[in-house]
Amino acid sequence: MNVWKLVGPKKLKRMEAPLPPHEDGKVRVRVTKVLVNSVDAALYAGGIPAAYPIVLGRYAVGVVSEEGASAYLPRGTRVLLHTFRPIEAEGTEKCDFTAQEFDICGRTADGFLSDFVLVPPRHMTALPPSVSDERALILHHVAIAKAICDNLNVRKGQHVVVVGANLVGILTCQLLIYQQIAPILVDSVESHLAFARKCGVYYTLPADENVVEAVASVTGGRLADGAVYISTANGNSPDLPFSLTAHGGNVVVYGTSGGKVTLELSAALKKHLAIYCVTNGYGYLETAINLMANRAVDPTPYRANIVKAAQIETLLADYPRRKDRDADEINYIDML
Numbered sequence: 001m002n003v004w005k006l007v008g009p010k011k012l013k014r015m016e017a018p019l020p021p022h023e024d025g026k027v028r029v030r031v032t033k034v035l036v037n038s039v040d041a042a043l044y045a046g047g048i049p050a051a052y053p054i055v056l057g058r059y060a061v062g063v064v065s066e067e068g069a070s071a072y073l074p075r076g077t078r079v080l081l082h083t084f085r086p087i088e089a090e091g092t093e094k095c096d097f098t099a100q101e102f103d104i105c106g107r108t109a110d111g112f113l114s115d116f117v118l119v120p121p122r123h124m125t126a127l128p129p130s131v132s133d134e135r136a137l138i139l140h141h142v143a144i145a146k147a148i149c150d151n152l153n154v155r156k157g158q159h160v161v162v163v164g165a166n167l168v169g170i171l172t173c174q175l176l177i178y179q180q181i182a183p184i185l186v187d188s189v190e191s192h193l194a195f196a197r198k199c200g201v202y203y204t205l206p207a208d209e210n211v212v213e214a215v216a217s218v219t220g221g222r223l224a225d226g227a228v229y230i231s232t233a234n235g236n237s238p239d240l241p242f243s244l245t246a247h248g249g250n251v252v253v254y255g256t257s258g259g260k261v262t263l264e265l266s267a268a269l270k271k272h273l274a275i276y277c278v279t280n281g282y283g284y285l286e287t288a289i290n291l292m293a294n295r296a297v298d299p300t301p302y303r304a305n306i307v308k309a310a311q312i313e314t315l316l317a318d319y320p321r322r323k324d325r326d327a328d329e330i331n332y333i334d335m336l
Helices: 038-046 137-151 167-178 188-197 211-218 268-269 285-294 309-321
Strands: 002-008 010-016 027-037 059-064 080-081 084-086 102-104 116-119 124-125 158-165 182-187 203-206 225-229 245-254 273-278 303-308 329-334
Touching: 002 309, 010 309, 027 080, 027 309, 038 158, 038 309, 059 158, 080 188, 124 285, 137 167, 137 225, 137 245, 137 273, 158 211, 167 182, 167 188, 167 225, 182 211, 188 203, 203 211, 245 268, 303 309, 309 329
Parallel strands: 158 182, 158 225, 182 203, 225 245, 245 273, 303 329
Antiparallel strands: 002 010, 027 059, 027 116, 027 329, 059 080, 080 124, 084 102
16 A cells, blocks of 8 residues: 655655554554645645654545444445544553643654554544535534634624634634624735635624724624634734733634744733633534534635645645645545
8 A cells, every 4th residue: 555654854755555454443444535734734844843754644534444343333434534632641650741642643643644544443433424525624623613612601692703714713703603603703814804704704804903993893892702813824913812802701722732822911811811722623523523514614615626646745845835725725635
């Protein structure tokens, strides 16, 4: 079978490897599609440190390829492969409280750019026919958006500022609308806001010197009941959520594990704001599948760019040429 390993910055090697042998408690899965985004491109370019060699590919769907491996996952079952996997404590060593609590496939552990993978059933979820492969590949993002919404603890009719108009930011806005909460999307790039309006987000504001007054106008002078800062959406000040949230509100900061976010907390302290952090949607994937199946989120406006496996390195190398690619395009690798 084929495996694509990153052996150094800008050195992606296609290698031949034997099929994963049968192993008790694990299921062989034929990988069919892999999502590629700016984090994968940064890993490829060396912008994010990695322990080489590593198999890239953080988000993937596949098909169970062997009979009898699991009574609940018969051969032919379409599955979503889990990206975030809790690291199990061995119970004999003193706890290292600075260590990561999750392995991230394709970043801190081998990912899914491979013809086949061997995975325990607990690290995959069966997909219903109503959720296509392309929609399934953003289910981890939907799960993150749901975790963000739950941590906001807001009610119907309230206003929430979301700072950052990337995929996670727009999905968060769509879920808030589904829950009858009014999102106000703020971003420093007008083209990102214009695309968000195509996705059904009706309050969009530029992150300029007038944004506080603009949010006050939308909320009847009260400012927002809560706010979200999407640190993976570049170009927006991390101070904005605190200045745009009313006294006693909740602020959720989303960022990738290992990422660095510097916050100025004077406004948060003055307003008695509560701050919650989200790095993944672990525990929310089943909910995300139901939300996708019920059309609570809609990725239809995004352009789908599907390439074959032979073009993986070309796509990764070309990624930085369009810095806003993630704003309106979803890139998939067809592994078949």
